[in-house]
Amino acid sequence: MFDSLRPLVKSIVDSHKNTEEKLQEICNLLKEEIPHYDWVGFYFKNGDKRELKLGPYAGAPTDHTIIPFGKGICGQVAESNENFVVPDVNAQDNYIACSITVKAEIVVPLFVNKENIGQIDIDSNTADPFTEADEHFLEFVNFEVSKIL
Incomplete structure (x- = not known):
């Protein structure tokens, strides 16, 4: 699945x-x-x-339009500069709930010139769905996105 999406991501990045x-x-x-x-x-x-x-973003609207560094999964990634995979959000102390239906989250930092300038954040209503393949794919997405920022 991810292999078929890579060229689509590239074509979006390369579009006008x-x-x-x-x-x-x-x-x-x-x-x-x-x-x-x-x-x-x-x-x-x-x-x-x-x-x-x-x-x-794509998905349900969220109240979390501003997140302080260190708060929630996104805020922690802003400080750690590392991917953060959460198989079960209920097991996380420092989790900011966006929706009661969310079961898992993955956040991958986005670097431009080796500086963490943001991240891609994925919520899933499925428990423990993320694998290394998700991480690698999202790293690829962020690498492509970094070319236009």
């Missing part, structure tokens, strides 16, 4: 649309094509503030 439209298209593609991706969004560092700001 603006950056916001490209990011939105990537979110829509991943949410539509990957059964266990129920919410897909990008968060970006909010200027010089130690917080993340919600960018384009």
Whole structure:
């Protein structure tokens, strides 16, 4: 499944649309094509503030448009610069619930010139769905996205 999506992600990145439209298209593609991706969004560092700001996303609306560094899974990734896979969100102390239906989450940092400028965040309503293949695919997505930021 991921192999068939890679060229589609590349074609979106290479398209003549603006950056916001490209990011939105990537979110829509991943949410539509990957059964266990129920919410897909990008968060970006909010200027010089130690917080993340919600960018384009696909899925249910969220109240979490600003996330302080260190808070929740996204805020922890902003500080650790490492992928964070959460097989069971209920087992996480520092989890910010977006929806009662969310069972698992994966967050992969997005680097530009070796600086963590944001991340892709995936929520799943399926328990423990994420594998190394998801991590590698999302790293690929972020690498492609980094070319347009």
